[in-house]
Amino acid sequence: MNIHEYQAKQLFTDFSIPVPRGAVAANAAEAQDAARQLAGSTCVVKAQIHAGARGKAGGVKLARSPEQAGQFAADMLGTRLVTHQTDAAGLPVNSVWIEEASAIKSEFYLSLLLDRESERLIFVASAAGGMDIEAVAAQTPEKIVKVPVHPAAGLQPYHGRQIGAAFGLGKEQQGQLQTILEGIYRLFLAKDCSQIEINPLIETADGRLVALDAKINFDDNALALHPDIAAMRDASQEDAKEAEAKQFDLNYVTLGGNIGCMVNGAGLAMATMDMVKLKGGAPANFLDVGGGTNKDKVKEAFKLILSDGTVKAVLVNIFGGIVKCDVIAAGILAAVEEMHLTIPVVVRLEGTNVEQGKTMLSQSGLGLATADDLNQAAELAVKLAEGVA
Ligand code: GDP
Ligand code: MN
Secondary structure, eight states: OBOOHHHHHHHHHHTTOOOOOEEEESSHHHHHHHHHHTOSSOEEEEEOOSOSOTGGGTOEEEESSHHHHHHHHHHHTTSEEOOTTSOTTOEEOOOEEEEEOOOEEEEEEEEEEEETTTTEEEEEEESSOSSOHHHHHHHOGGGEEEEEEOTTTOOOHHHHHHHHHHHTOOHHHHHHHHHHHHHHHHHHHHTTEEEEEEEEEEEETTSOEEEOSOEEEEOGGGGGGOHHHHTTOOGGGSOHHHHHHHHTTOEEEEOSSSEEEEESSHHHHHHHHHHHHHTTOOBSEEEEOOSSOOHHHHHHHHHHHHTOTTOOEEEEEEEESSSOHHHHHHHHHHHHHHSOOOSOEEEEEEETTHHHHHHHHHTTOSOOEEESSHHHHHHHHHHHHHTOO
C-alpha cells in the first residue's frame, strides 16, 4: 500500500527524520491559511497523489505569497495530475501539502528497501538526487551506492560513513545523516514497510539535512498488524476495480487485454494467462478468487469482470479442490442472473462435484459455453472475443 507525502512526512517526524514544516489543505482557503501560518514569504504547494515526478508535471510550485499559494492550490485541486509515473488518466488531486520553502544547497537520493537477492535490507544512495533515479541507474550506475545491512547486527556507524562519503558530507552533516538513517531503519521495521524513499534529501544553505520528499510503501500482508497505517489508505488513488476487489478479499489486477479471467489460485491464474496468450488473445485482468472461496465471492468476482467495458469474453478456469465446482457454478449463475449478460462466457471446471457444476451451467439456459480442458477453453474464449466463433 502507498500513502501520501504528507502522511509519510508525519511518520518521518515520529521517527526523528527532519522534514520542512507544513500543513495539508483540501481547499484554496485552507491552503492560503496554512501558507500564512508558515510566516515566511515563500512556500511550496505540492499536489498529493500516489505517484512521483510531480515537479516536472506542474504538481510542485513555489508560491511568493499566501494569496499565490491559495491560487496554486485552487489550480491543482479537483484536477487529475498526469506524471510520467501515472497512466494517461493521471491521479486525482484531492489535497495539497503546503510547506515552508527550503534553500537548497545539494540534493541527494536515499532509499531503504528489501533486496531479495542478498536477503538484506539495503540502503541505496546517490549524490545525484532530485532526479529520476532509474535514469541515473541506467546511464551512470557508478553514481549509486548500495549498502546492505545485516539483519542480526543491524545498522552500524560504518553504514552511515559509506553513505556520507558517497554524498561528500562534512563532519557536522555526517552526524545528522546517522540520525536520519537510524530513523529510516527503525521506521521500516516498526511499520513493516517495503520501501522508504527520500528524493531529494537536501542539505540546506545553512547546513541542515532535510527530507524534502517522502515516499513509503507498505507490505500489504502486514497491514492487519498496523491499523494506524491501514487507516491512511486513500482508495481514490487506487484502481477502482482493484480497490473494490480488495473489499471482497479478491486478488484483482487490471491488465490491457479483452478477455476477463476468473481463476482460483495464483499459479492457475498465471497458467491461464499464458494459455490465453498462446492462443493469440490478451487477458483483461488477473483475478484470483482464492482457495477457500464461496458463492458470494464468486458472484462479486464475476460482476467485477462483467462491469469492465473492455471485456469481450470471459474465461472461467476453476480447479475444485477445497472449493466445490457446484458452489462455483452457483456463484456464476447468481452473478449472471443479476447482471445483463451480453458477452460470451466459457467455463472450464475440474475437480470435486464437477458433473453437478457442469449440469447446473448447461441447464441454466443462459448460453454459457463449457469446455473440458484449458486448451480448448482458452482457444474458444479467444475466438469468441474476436467474434469469430
Ligand atoms: P516529485 O517531483 O514528485 O518527486 O516531488 P519533489 O517533492 O521531489 O519535488 C520536486 C522538486 O521540486 C525537487 O527535486 C526540488 O528541486 C523542487 N523543490 C521542492 N521543494 C522545494 C523547496 O522548498 N525549495 C526549492 N528551491 N525547490 C524545491
Ligand atoms: Mn521527489
